[in-house]
Amino acid sequence: MERSFVFCLVFICFLVPATVADWNILKQKTHNGVKISLKNYCESWRINVELHNIRDFQVVPEECTEYIGKYVRSTQYSVDSERTTEECLVYLSTSCNLKKDGQDAWIFDIDDTLLSTVPFYKNNLGKKINVTALEEWMSKGKAPALDYSLRLFNEIKSRGIQIILISGRREYLRSATIDNLVNVGYYGWTSLILRDPANELASVAEYKSQVRKHLTSNGYRIWGILGDQFSSFEGNPSGIRPFKLPNPMYYIA
Numbered sequence: 001m002e003r004s005f006v007f008c009l010v011f012i013c014f015l016v017p018a019t020v021a022d023w024n025i026l027k028q029k030t031h032n033g034v035k036i037s038l039k040n041y042c043e044s045w046r047i048n049v050e051l052h053n054i055r056d057f058q059v060v061p062e063e064c065t066e067y068i069g070k071y072v073r074s075t076q077y078s079v080d081s082e083r084t085t086e087e088c089l090v091y092l093s094t095s096c097n098l099k100k101d102g103q104d105a106w107i108f109d110i111d112d113t114l115l116s117t118v119p120f121y122k123n124n125l126g127k128k129i130n131v132t133a134l135e136e137w138m139s140k141g142k143a144p145a146l147d148y149s150l151r152l153f154n155e156i157k158s159r160g161i162q163i164i165l166i167s168g169r170r171e172y173l174r175s176a177t178i179d180n181l182v183n184v185g186y187y188g189w190t191s192l193i194l195r196d197p198a199n200e201l202a203s204v205a206e207y208k209s210q211v212r213k214h215l216t217s218n219g220y221r222i223w224g225i226l227g228d229q230f231s232s233f234e235g236n237p238s239g240i241r242p243f244k245l246p247n248p249m250y251y252i253a
């Protein structure tokens, strides 16, 4: 009797408010009074992440984890991403006066740019990132290639542009990262820059901008960057054309 009373209290205090919260989202209206569905709500969350209006989010909002999980496994996500890589090629063909002296360069991120972390986030959306679990997963080297990025990578390589990979992955993951990249078809890059433990106090944006400064001071002309985070493009040197792939799964400053 007493136990079922406690159960009821727990139910009323925790479960009922949770369903009420969900119900509120479903019944939510825009400020103009337009009734919206959960899908509308989550899609506008997603697009505002990509527009960089929503920043520094810790996790995907709980009510949108299912929607975002579906999106990153959908044809739409592939089409959105492939459009990004096609625009890179348009830019390279129309706006880049390559010197072909070994100093033309292009920068790629790794995670969710060349390799997909969707298999890891499938069970981890909406949860605070457990870095140990993520790095354990990375160390297995089983991340699949994003095929549109692989095509762009090969196209850029065939144009004689030096490929520089800059990742927030830590240095100790170097051999697992190389194995993973090569196993899914990426090879022939000029340089793979991972994060030195001494550098971990800087933000990812600062770290990546320091690397770019170093590259340009060594004479590289960086024509573009393909990445999935705004922190891949921020800071100096500026004037480099950024191409952002969609990534509503996490935010790295």
Ligand SMILES: *[C@@H]1O[C@H](CO)[C@@H](O)[C@H](O)[C@H]1NC(C)=O
Pocket: 130, 131, 132, 133, 136
């Ligand atoms: C993080 O992941 C590791 C490895 O899978 C696990 O041992 C640990 O308990 C996790 N930590 C939290 C807070 O979930």
